[in-house]
Amino acid sequence: MSRIAIIGRGRLGTALAAALRAAGRPVEGPLGRDEPPSDGVAAVLLCVPDAEIARAAALIPARPLVGHCSGATPVAPHCDFGLHPLMTVTEEGADFRGAGGAIAGSSDGALAFARGLAGDLGLNVVGAGGAGGAADHAAAAIAAGTLERRAAAAGRLRGERESARLPLVRATVENWARLGPERALTGPVARGDEGTVARQRDAVEQRAPELLPLFDAMVEATRVYA
Ligand SMILES: NC(=O)c1ccc[n+]([C@@H]2O[C@H](COP(=O)([O-])OP(=O)(O)OC[C@H]3O[C@@H](n4cnc5c(N)ncnc54)[C@H](OP(=O)(O)O)[C@@H]3O)[C@@H](O)[C@H]2O)c1
Structure with a gap:
């Protein structure tokens, strides 16, 4: 499984980092504002407020696949994939297994990556599209x-x-x-x-x-x- 960096130390970033690690995925983070991901990661997943996605994506130095977790934000132009768990995540974390999840990708490769992450988390993919959508x-x-x-x-x-x-x-x-x-x-x-x-x-x-x-x-x- 390829290495992923998670940016955003809030509710979802913390919970996703733990859940992906538990599934055996190599994870860097969750990283804070002044902690750029290392060069070797295959993807960066932004777990930041929706309004911060563009800014956080622009700060990623090398350009691996970049994804976000917002259900209401299109993937393009700032990211390559979207992974939106249909789950409410508090400071106490969440159990993602069996929850619904919507994925999106701007290319077949990006969509496949999002599907792999959803699989690691045990999400039941209920929406897979090219753009990511506010309807979900x-x-x-x-x-x-x-x-x-x-x-x-x-x-x-x-x-x-x-x-x-x-x-x-x-x-x-x-x-x-x-x-x-x-x-x-x-x-x-x-x-x-x-x-x-x-x-x-x-x-x-x-x-x-x-x-x-x-x-x-x-x-x-x-x-x-x-
Ligand atoms: N929580 C849920 O139930 C849930 C479920 C599905 C999807 N999501 C999605 O997940 C994303 C994050 O939501 P959340 O609930 O985890 O929010 P959150 O608990 O408020 O955490 C957001 C985190 O992002 C950090 N941050 C803000 N701007 C940043 C930047 N430019 N670079 C790096 N870190 C930055 C914040 O740090 P500071 O405290 O320093 O500002 C905070 O730690 C959103 O897109 C949301 O739609 C959330």
Whole structure:
């Protein structure tokens, strides 16, 4: 396996360096701002904020393959490949095995390299294109980001920590994975209990009117499924 340097000592850079090393890939880093990769690396993977990708890519001295991990940034013109794990990575790291991953490459060789890295990580490649795309990123954000935001909104509504609903949220995600979205669907909208939905809406309006647009959008989206 060819040697790779990882630039960016943040959440993803640290987690990817550990996971790739554990898979037997020779890894340099994660490297900080003033630590250029050595000449011998076959590729450099940028794990920096999206807005820093162009600047960080321009600073790489020799020109091995350069990749980034942003789901919302095209590969060209600053990089050769993209590797976007569909996973939320915190300071505690993440287990990438079995997670989805989108890859992209500006050439067959670059795409093959990204595929190799995804294989090392145990990612299930769900999107492989030439450009890298905001649609993948938006899908991931809708799946994970809105879940976090909804839990926070529920906490605001009840005036308590969102962790109070953690078992409920966990069970919902597990049921969705096991049974599929249609069979996992429960609640008043699924049952056609429109009176209950109306009472819930009144309660939201009284306690946290700023959450009404979110509540209405969720009810509408659930009706489509139901
Ligand atoms: N975390 C996730 O869940 C996740 C999942 C999939 C994809 N991604 C992608 O991964 C990339 C990094 O995200 P992250 O969550 O790891 O961000 P992060 O935790 O904020 O870490 C970013 C790191 O990049 C460093 N950095 C900034 N500019 C740099 C530069 N010019 N040269 C070298 N290092 C630089 C920062 O250092 P300083 O602290 O010194 O600024 C920081 O250590 C993004 O493109 C993101 O879209 C993240």
